[in-house]
Amino acid sequence: MKAFLLLFATTICPLLHALELASPFGDHMVLQRQIRLPIWGTAAPGEKVTVTFANQNVSTRADAGGDWKIKLTPIPASPEGRPFTVSGNQSKTNITLLDVLVGDVWLCGGQSNMERQLGPRSGQPDIYNWQAEASSANYPQIRELYVQQTLSHTPQTRVDAKWRVCSPDTVEDFTAVGYYFARDLHLSQDVPIGIIHSSWGGTPAQAWTGKEGLSEFPHYLAESKRLQEHATEPERARAEHEKSVNAWYQQHDLGTREQWWQDTTSPEWQSMQLPNMWEDQGHDGIDGIAWFEKRFEIPTLWAEQPLVLELGAIDDVDTTWINGHKLGSTTGWQTLRRYEIAPQILKPGSNTIRVRVLDTGGGGGIWDPQTPLQISPKVNPTEAIDLAGSWNYKFSHIFTDGPRPPQDTTNTPGAATVLYNGMIAPLIPYSIKGVAFYQGEANAGNATEYQTLLPALITDWRKRWALGDFPFLFVQIAPFEGMPPEIREAQRLAQLATPNTAMAVTIDVGDALDIHPANKEPVGQRLALAARSLAYGDDIIYSGPTLIEATRRGSQAILTFDNAANGLVAPGGQAIGFELAGPDGIFHIAKAQIHPSKITLESERVPEPKLVRYAWSNVPEGNLYNSEGLPASPFQTQTSP
Structure with a gap:
């Protein structure tokens, strides 16, 4: 299994004046076919550098800074592994890379659902059928370049x-x-396929976008500027941030001002079953701060030994106390909370846990159903006290009532530009065929912004690679109890507004209780279908039904779809998931009648349909497909006369 070593890019630098190739070049690499290939690296200033590959010998000289770059003429696809040589007239040794193929190269980026490997991963369910797939994965013409997770405050030229x-x-x-x-593309196109895997779980789109790409987002530009200013004094920056956060809590959070971490305070608690997102407990759409309390008893002997408190994953930031003693604070909605408790903090009999939870967007709370909530002796964790069940809680600050807390952007992969700087910039201009992108969960709290932020990222990457509007394929977020429908709609509208893009719909392969659905094969297959059409010109249906227009005719709404193939299909017979609303904006379930490429909707409670939506919930029910078995995207739109 790969070890995820998180690095600052400032620690990665080549030896000055050494003959070196840039980071993407190495043994077993795949080079992009049928395009002028940029090859670059470093050498002694003025040194003559010669690149030899595929019957080509191309030379140049390093500039005054030691940088050099050449371009090879286009090379056809080749499954033959050949040597690739770089020599310098001042270097004692040449660089020889072995087993180099020529085919198509795709950048596979995003967050945790792209990061998730085929094999097992702690805390997540196994990928469906992974062992059988792995046992037959004898594809020597498929290669992966794994890019080390690296953040940087400034654009870098190298990465591991x-x-x-x-x-x-x-x-x-x-x-x-x-x-x-890659498997499906290799089998359908019969060429070597290289995938560049550059991903980091839980990260937003602004982290993957370069500074120039964020020109329409001044708050992210300001964040990037602060990062660069603080890069030289990280300790001071962290201290300043901690001071500003503490001041914010004192000013805006009632629980902090009244010291609810002390078990002598008695807010007017309500009861909630945990683990659970608080949205699933009647608080849909609330972002802010809630305090949680749990009382429990321990055996007398436990009070004299170190214990461990486990609270699973908490969305997004927790600060945890026991009996008024602060155990710690952790950030990250997927990060498991595990706090060690020193002897003497707990006492025989009754004890009190209090947890302050800050949710910045999307789902919130102590939510992880797969990790036990428990307290146990450190030396014998099997003797655990179960903490799941009824907890007290009270909201102390809701963001609609006041400002959000300052964000720590000095050392986080979620800050604007830091992953572009550390994990994308060092790859450019390595030639690629296109991009497959699985991201958006971390932007679910601001879907309106994401509708323009995702196209900004796409435009930024295309400008920097200077390969034209290469195909950019992305995955629509799958159903999950913490993912609102607005983020899927933002992705749908972003795709419609951005040329040469495609969206793989995953409404039918999600998991309501797991943001990391285990059925990954259909996702890769649907991305490959899109690539076959956009990148290779195959005459295939690659998308599910795509809404073209919604019109009114009396009390009916008539929907027209593209990509119906040989006709729209509703497995089970009756199409479900459609709703209509009149001028009052209140939606009601609609009855759907399917035609080859149209659907007629009616509801007795909506005589004048103005709005229509489909599969519009966190975990939607919808069964609209085309004859190729590809699902339609959720949507919401107005009807026109």
Whole structure:
């Protein structure tokens, strides 16, 4: 299994004046076919550098800073592994890379659902059928370049990265979605496929976008500027942030001002079953701060020994106390909370846990159903006290009633530009065929912004690679109890507004209780279908039904779809998931009648349909497909006369 070492890019630098290739080049690499290939690296200033590959010998001289770059003429696809040599007239040794193929290269990026490898991962369910798939994954013409997770406050030229060949022994560490995508492309196009895997779980789109790409987002530009200013004094920056956060809590959070961490305070508690998102307990749409309390008793002997408190994952930031003693604070909605408790903090008999939870967007709370909520002796964790069940809670600050807290952007992969700087910039201009992107969960709290932020990212990458409007394929967020429908709509509208893009719909392969659905094969397959159409010109249906227009005719709403193939289909017979609303904006379930490429909707309670929506919930029910078995995207739109 791969080890995830998180690095600052400032620690990665080449030896001055050494003959070196840039980070993406290595043994077993795949080079992009049928395009002028940029090859670059470093050498002694003025040194003559010669690149030899595929019967080409191209030379240049390093500039005054030691940088050099050449371009090879276009090379056809080749499954033959050949040597790739770089020599310098001042260097004692040449660089020889082995087993280099020529085919198509795709960048596979995003957050945790792209990061998730094919093999097992602690705390997550196994990928469906992964062992059988791995045992047959003898595809030596598929290669993955794994890019080390690296953040940087400024654009970098190097990053740790290594190519590996797909085989039953290596594939379990490949990105699962990327592997299935590459497998289907390799089998359909019969050329070598290289995937560049650059992802980081829980990260937003602004972290993957370069500074120039954020020109329409002044708050992110300001954040990027602060990062660069603080890069030289990180300790001072962290201290300033902690001071500002503490001041914010004192000013805006009632629980902090009244010291609710003390078990002598008695807010007017309500009761909630945990683990659970608070949205699923009647508080839909609330972002802010809630305090939680749990009283429990321990055996007398436990009070004299170190204990461990486990609270699973908490969305997004927790600060935890026991009996008024602060145990710690953790950030990250997927990060498991595990706090050690020193002897003497607990007492025989009754004790009190209090947790302050800050939710910045999307779902919130002590939510993780797969990790036990418990307290146990450190030396014998099997003797645990179960803390799941009824907890007290009270909201102390809701963001609609006041400002949000200052964000720590000095050392987080979620800050604007830091992952572009550390994990994308060092790859440019390595030639690619296109991009497959699985991201958006971390932006679910601001879907309106994401509708323009995602196209800004796409435009930024296309400008920097200077390869034209290369195909950019992305995955629509799957159903999950913490993912609102607005984020899927933002993705749908972003795709419609951005040329040469496609969206793989996953409404039918999600998991209501897990943001990381285990059925990754259909995701990779649908991305590959989109690539076959956009990048390779295959005459296929690659998308589910796509809404073209919604019109009114009396009391009916008539929907017209593209990509119906040989006709719209509703498995089970009756199409479900459609709703209509009149001028009052209140939605009611609609009865749907399917035609080959149209659907007629009616509801007795909506005589004048003005709005129509489909599969519009966090975990929607919808069964509209085309004859190719591809699902329609959720949507919401107005009707026109």
